[in-house]
Amino acid sequence: MSHVFHRQLSHAYPTAVAGEGAYLIDAEGRRYLDASGGAAVSCLGHSDTRVIDAIQQQVGQLAYAHSSFFTTEPMEALADFLIERAPAGFSSVYFVSGGSEAIEAALKMARQYFLERGEPGRHKLIARRQSYHGNTLGALATGGNAWRRRQFEPLLSDVSHVSPCYAYRGQAADESPEAYGERLAMELEEEIQRLGPETVMAFVAEPVVGATLGAVPAVPGYFKRVREICDRHGILLILDEVMCGMGRTGSLFAAEQEGVTADLTTIAKGLGGGYQPIGATLVSDEIRRTIAEGSGFFQHGHTYIGHATACAAALAVQRTIEERDLLARVRKLGEGLQDRLVERFGEHPHVGDIRGRGLFRGLELVAERDRKTPFDPSHKLHAAIKRTAMDAGLMCYPMGGTLDGRTGDHILLAPPFILEDAQLDEIVDKLDATLERVLPLR
Ligand code: PMP
Numbered sequence: 001m002s003h004v005f006h007r008q009l010s011h012a013y014p015t016a017v018a019g020e021g022a023y024l025i026d027a028e029g030r031r032y033l034d035a036s037g038g039a040a041v042s043c044l045g046h047s048d049t050r051v052i053d054a055i056q057q058q059v060g061q062l063a064y065a066h067s068s069f070f071t072t073e074p075m076e077a078l079a080d081f082l083i084e085r086a087p088a089g090f091s092s093v094y095f096v097s098g099g100s101e102a103i104e105a106a107l108k109m110a111r112q113y114f115l116e117r118g119e120p121g122r123h124k125l126i127a128r129r130q131s132y133h134g135n136t137l138g139a140l141a142t143g144g145n146a147w148r149r150r151q152f153e154p155l156l157s158d159v160s161h162v163s164p165c166y167a168y169r170g171q172a173a174d175e176s177p178e179a180y181g182e183r184l185a186m187e188l189e190e191e192i193q194r195l196g197p198e199t200v201m202a203f204v205a206e207p208v209v210g211a212t213l214g215a216v217p218a219v220p221g222y223f224k225r226v227r228e229i230c231d232r233h234g235i236l237l238i239l240d241e242v243m244c245g246m247g248r249t250g251s252l253f254a255a256e257q258e259g260v261t262a263d264l265t266t267i268a269k270g271l272g273g274g275y276q277p278i279g280a281t282l283v284s285d286e287i288r289r290t291i292a293e294g295s296g297f298f299q300h301g302h303t304y305i306g307h308a309t310a311c312a313a314a315l316a317v318q319r320t321i322e323e324r325d326l327l328a329r330v331r332k333l334g335e336g337l338q339d340r341l342v343e344r345f346g347e348h349p350h351v352g353d354i355r356g357r358g359l360f361r362g363l364e365l366v367a368e369r370d371r372k373t374p375f376d377p378s379h380k381l382h383a384a385i386k387r388t389a390m391d392a393g394l395m396c397y398p399m400g401g402t403l404d405g406r407t408g409d410h411i412l413l414a415p416p417f418i419l420e421d422a423q424l425d426e427i428v429d430k431l432d433a434t435l436e437r438v439l440p441l442r
Pocket of ligand 1: 039098099100101103132133134135206210211240241242243244268
């Protein structure tokens, strides 16, 4: 019996023993094409020698120094790199070990900002239904995923949820994308009014929704209206780019494509590309200054803030992406993947929607295409797809629909940016074979 407390305690996981480009290899020598980058993590694949060298070099020199005693060269260099490329307005980076921690830091920073401004009444959060912002308690309370929250309720934070921007199911047949975006913006406005604008601290959203909806971008103009509404009421905008950021959608930050800048932006997965665990919260100059000129001390912290080896790895990942112009490749491969998915599954009776940006793509599965009826969640279709795909040598990231039937099962694809064109075909072929086995209704 394994002594590891695994995610699924009774499941026998294959043992991953090696990584080679876009493939993972298990102890039996089976190869898996990593079409989901794990969970949108492995943007450079699994064997980038430059990143490996950077890690070895850093470990050899200085593995770690506690951030309450020292800064380090890789932490400073990574912060400089990010701020030089981040949208104007950001001036500092708070380094953590992953996405949930980045959200926790953002929430506490938002709260401390208002305390230091003398607005202690601002403590409420608004986020969106069917959202995921992490599994620690503050992040879990922020997310609107009923299944993940249910057994831990009541949760700590004062959070309310509005509708996500999810055109496939939310936009009415006779409604333009612009009118749909405006309707959702008004829903946010109404929620702010209901709560009392002077009590609201922040609105939290993913620019392109990953795990809970499956690569769903907002309709044009939605985030601009959200930004205006937040500004009008003095509410901070926290954009969670843990999954969609760091080039995944074809621009370094996904929000660049919306033409908006957040006050706090969280990043993680693609930042270190899985070579080391690292996340970060980008902080606006206004927030940094307010705290610097107030108490001068952020009342937070973890042991591994700015871990030197993790920062060195992330810097090597990001420099490699930039020097090899991989974001152009993400955009090109992304189009290629979308075209292939549409060609193969566009008429599939159980594929209701094919969507996404860059190398961040989603397929939503439905029992009936015309009526967009989700499969009954008790079928656990997503689990069967994951198993069957693994058997076929493919890692994809399927997720179940929501309990309330508002979302169907979907499959998220987020392959490494280094993919070859032929591997796009391999993804689509293996996915096709998987759906063929799992969905005999075809
Ligand atoms: N936010 C988003 C948007 C995510 O997708 C995730 C992870 N799936 C998290 C936060 C939490 O990140 P982590 O698992 O690294 O704590």
